[in-house]
Amino acid sequence: MLNFSAKQLVGVGLFLFAIFVGVPLIISATGRWDFYFTLTSVALLAIASAGVWLTFYIGRINIGQGAFALIGAYVSAILVVKAGWSFWISLPAAGLFAALVAILIGLPILRLRGVYFAMITLVLTQVVTLTALALPITNGAKGISSIPLPSGVSLFGIPLIPDFAAMENTKLAFYYSACILMIVTYAALYRLVNSRLGHLCRSMQQNEELASSIGVNIAYIRIVIFAISSFFGGIGGAMFGSIAQSVYPSSFQVADSINFMLNCFLGGLGYVVGPMLGTLILYFGWDLLFELGEYQLLVYSIILIAVIRFLPNGLLSLRLGKGDQK
């Protein structure tokens, strides 16, 4: 179905081997157990970034993914804590709720283009934060804490997902869950971009007038894409909340929304795996520069500016050919 070439298959195989076997081996050898949490975060942030990347694909700069991640985190937390749902059912519910909100917000704002759309989305994260502070169901500034770990799922008595609370090594379990979720997300994204919907998005990104003259309902496609984008944001946020076992209005801030966007720029807007690589490097890069102390932000910013200046198409443009390896 995905029509990979042999070379791509090898690449995908190596990648899967590296994250499912390689990383755990390296971590147990070096004893850096904290890397599990870092890499899990990278995987989840990469899911949200994938959504931002998708809105870039219809020619819109989205600086509001933090809003949808926060919505997803709250919806999942409320469903698990207050309604007693299993986390695994609350996860798609969180994504769908985020998508629903995206449709309602998108109807008016997706008419805007360029910097105007970007400015509005920039405000969204703050709006959701303030809403979370004000609403009774979100517990205001106290947030929702001590969220139970994901429970097990079994179908006809066959355990499909084990109970996280009964596990010794929840870090590894979360790492695997996040990675699987990320791979499913990027496989879906790859498929979407290479199917007709992706081609229509490209036509809209390049010329909306011409796209509508060939009969593309551009308003509808924009809403569909924005909803899918926010679905990814909601899923990423919900899983994040479950790992942290808490959600606060400040769990996702404007700075996070900006980072989601930067991840896409850094990895490369022309490549499906761009946001994944961007997230990994941005997240790790920040940690690695920690030893520079007060100069951390300065050096980090200079590197970012240099990348955007000299590699305007992102890090993946260093590779020859099209970066469609998954």
Next chain:
Amino acid sequence: MSTLLQVKNVTKKYGGLTANNDISFDVDENEILSVIGPNGAGKSTLFKMISSFTPTTSGEVLYRGDRISNLKPHIVARKGIVRTFQETTIFKSMTVHESVVVAQHLRAKASLAGYFWGSKTAQEDVAAFGKYADELLEFLGMSEISDELASNLPQGNLRALGVAIGLATDPKVLLLDEPFAGMNHDETMSMVGLVRSVRDERGVTVMLVEHDMPAVMNISDRIIVLNFGEKIAEGTPSEIQSNEKVIEAYLGSVDDEIGM
């Protein structure tokens, strides 16, 4: 010949400026109709209203009796009335072939979800799109530049690409916006031939806005002349050439005082 498109008392006002004032004419099936007029006569505005890119202030445009003005461009395109643009409006980072494949959107039978999952209908669609794109490009004599990126094409080819994109939608009426602008004599003549074959071999009714008078006189069955937003003449090329109002609009009126 039956009437395909009717423009009825169409008026467009931008604030105090009247771009089109009470314009009416019919377009017959299978004809090539040109709209000419000096700069600012309201030709492009008229096209935009026919393709619903802008609403009319009053009046309406009918296609086979159904109103097509004041709708959305994609809905009018679905009914078979498709406009092309001037050369800068293309899909810059797609190849010629990709552009023509994307433009066959209206021919799609499978749903977007079907394409995502790769359903049987979707696979058939994709194969059919590719095949039709090859055919169309061959018909237009563009097979050689099929894999060329649109942004690398010279102007003459860009116009042809615009026509190819328009044709890929399988239109009944094709509205061409200045198809000969900026072309030399040879390029114009080959474009004239192309537009004619679109009409003759594909049965597409063609309306065009154009400045190049020799080309217009050569290609048109009938001509509509606009000046300052008003329709001042309508007729065959030879009628238009001898129409005094038209000559006046283009060359200016005789000034009695200085005797010119």
